[in-house]
Amino acid sequence: MILTPTMTGIASPEPLQHAFKVKSAPHAGRGGSRPVFLEPEQWQQWWQQPSQATERALYIHIPFCRKRCTFCNFFENGTNPERISRYIKNLTEQLKIAADTPLAQSRPFNTVYVGGGTPTDISSDEVKQLGEAIQRFPLIDDAEVTLEGRLNGFDDDKWHNATANSFNRFSFGVQSFDTQVRQAAGRFDDKDFLLNRLQQLSQHPSGSIVIDLIFGLPGQTMDIWQQDLQAVIDSGVHGVDLYQLIGLSGTRIENAREKGKVLGTAASEFQADSQMRANMYASGANYFETQNWQRLSSCHWRCAPRERSVYNSLAKSGIEILPFGAGAGGSIHGHGCMNGRDLKKWHLAHDETLSLSNPLVRTAPIQVPGMLMSPNPSASLDAIFKRGLDSGELNLALLTKEMVVHLTPLFVEWQKNGLAILSQNALKLTLAGRFWNVNMQTGLFQYLAENPLNGELNGSEIQQPQGITS
Missing domain, CATH: 3.20.20.70 (Aldolase class I)
Known part of the structure; x- marks a missing residue:
């Protein structure tokens, strides 16, 4: 079992101030997706x-x-x-x-x-x-x-x-x-x-x-x-x-x-x-x-x-979000989407597509420059973690018993370090835990990457919409 301070925080008399060194990012996430191209x-x-x-x-x-x-x-x-x-x-x-x-x-x-x-x-x-x-x-x-x-x-x-x-x-x-x-x-x-x-x-x-x-x-x-x-x-x-x-x-x-x-x-x-x-x-x-x-x-x-x-x-729950406009992000059919920020290229794609005589261009919004990613194989599970930790209380009943057992060593360390209180049914963040919740989410995803649990979803179990190639 691999546990590091970036996952668990550190023991301190003042966890609010010292459990982690600094908040390094506005949001947490983990990989598992890959670029997808659509004709x-x-x-x-x-x-x-x-x-x-x-x-x-x-x-x-x-x-x-x-x-x-x-x-x-x-x-x-x-x-x-x-x-x-x-x-x-x-x-x-x-x-x-x-x-x-x-x-x-x-x-x-x-x-x-x-x-x-x-x-x-x-x-x-x-x-x-x-x-x-x-x-x-x-x-x-x-x-x-x-x-x-x-x-x-x-x-x-x-x-x-x-x-x-x-x-x-x-x-x-x-x-x-x-x-x-x-x-x-x-x-x-x-x-x-x-x-x-x-x-x-x-x-x-x-x-x-x-x-x-x-x-x-x-x-x-x-x-x-x-x-x-x-x-x-x-x-x-x-x-x-x-x-x-x-x-x-x-x-x-x-x-x-x-x-x-x-x-x-x-x-x-x-x-x-x-x-x-x-x-x-x-x-x-x-x-x-x-x-x-x-x-x-x-x-x-x-x-x-x-x-x-x-x-x-x-x-934070991984719902479908249809994105519109230059720089917009979201997800469609389980695929992460991020439209390019370049306004000139966005307008060019719009104008060139609508200038075509093909009537099909009116049956879907313009395909603008951007990035499309394959479905995150752990999207549903990650949404439970993100929404729970962000709210301040992770409902353990939403996880399988095997996953709860697998994560318990991490949860125990969070409790030791003043970041959470672990009970039979929930992991409740302390005030310090709520302040450091993004670091804790990042640490949880790092923990799962370093200590994978057999049976986690893999990409082959995601059903892709028709016409999508990766």
Whole structure:
């Protein structure tokens, strides 16, 4: 049996601060898939086959931002009205084609997420166009439809067109309410504007307003962080995500750090280390839970039932997610999909395909450049692990007895190291475990790779849709 500190963490009097050295990635996963190539005819056949998924989502990507934030490493395209107009025109055309296919119509969708980028940078009329295109898909009666973005530029016209055209959840990247910290991070607007606007939008009778906060931003001291937490309550929003700043390569913060600099505020160059970020997480978790907010995941809390976080929850369960737009990711017929980010190539594929006289091009959305992967042979099992650990409690009844026995040595080490409490029916993460849950997921997948259990699914047991070759 191979057990390493990257799997188990280390013993420490303060596991919240020291169980692992640092959070190294936003998400965890394991391999097992391989690239798959589809001929255009196979792509057409794919969209004529009904879905076998029990739960489904749409993900629609808007790859434009007016400004690159200092913590962001995936800025793609500057906001330009003409570029956005062309993109929305082509995107909605692809959505309309896709909505009429047997694949799309075969089963209803539980949730839709419009992400980016900054989707709220599109015009009010384009918000309406996008909402109308989404409504062509079969949605369950209480489908959650999220529009992501920022408050700056999201005026009343956009708000009214959004709520009138199927959008019922709005996720705004606030990151910090502190005006100086926001300016240092490259954000628009000051604290007063944010509070006033959020208070206005949160009064809607049914829409869910959710915000993101980041802890560990340059210049963000513990005092400022605690003021951010209080501002969440004052804003009246229905849900909040608390995300840890991660030192990803390519960000302005990381580039400055490599040069020995800190992109702090005029008042402070304070930069929280991993231990301080752990304390910030604990402060946030304890604060909201003492305010009777319900924790839906290790990083998400709500104060009202209208906030359901359906997309974020189901996406961790390995559901089918049809992706649309340059840079969109998802899965179709069990195959992972990632559309290429190059906007010129995306438009070129769209224009060249629709210029063809072949009527078949109207029976499936455009096959744009990107990557398609074979089904993950352990997708169902991995979804149990991801969803359970992310929620803070892994239900052992969802696993086979053999798998529980196989994983018990790892679970025991997590318990010894203050990360979890193991009982007969469940593995419940401690506060420290919830903070380090991504490291724990990564460690679990590493454990299974180093200590394989006989009987795990292999690729030959996955039934591929007709017309798919790998």
